Amino acid sequence: MFERFTEEARRVVVLAQEEAREAGDPCIDGAHLLLGIATVQGPGSRVLRRNGVDVPRLRAAIHDVGDPNGPLDADALAALGIDLGQVRRAAESVFGAGALDDRSRRRRRRPTGHLPFTAAAKRVLVGSLRAAIARGDRSIDSRHLLLGLLDAGEKRTDAVLRRLDLDPADLRRRLEDDSDAA
Secondary structure, three states: OHHHEOHHHHHHHHHHHHHHHHHOOOOEOHHHHHHHHHHOOOHHHHHHHHOOOOHHHHHHHHHHHOOOOOOOOHHHHHHOOOOHHHHHHHHHHHHOOOOOOOHHHHHOOOOOOOOOEOHHHHHHHHHHHHHHHHHOOOOEOHHHHHHHHHHHOOHHHHHHHHHOOOOHHHHHHHHHOHHHHO
16 A cells, blocks of 8 residues: 555655654554644645644644543543643643643653554555545545545544544545645
């Protein structure tokens, strides 16, 4: 499958790995891929920018959401009417940056070498191939990666998209419209 990746799509994967490593995460997930897509100049980043998403805003949303599988589950708190982003900002204004971060994660050394993909991130890659085939495209670029990401149903990425007030169906439509992604 990777032989079909354009240089742009390969760069997305490299940047996703760098993002995961920088965050001290042991695996590459959809949020890391989303950051890679937003960073690399291509159809995926253009559609995100047209929807008001740039890298700093995306990083803030990922930070606000946290890790849904970690100690602070943004979806669970939202169901109780608690905005994790608001709680995090209030805690950080009093106790400093990273006050609610998992302490074991901060002490953990940054992983080196190749980082594996989570199962959901693997679904993104497979979904990108399916998107390219469905469109009749011979290669996979950031448009296909973002389409795969929208179809993967990864909890953290879905929470980030909600945080950014992005409608996955609208994003998909814009990605599939050549003029909007070009």
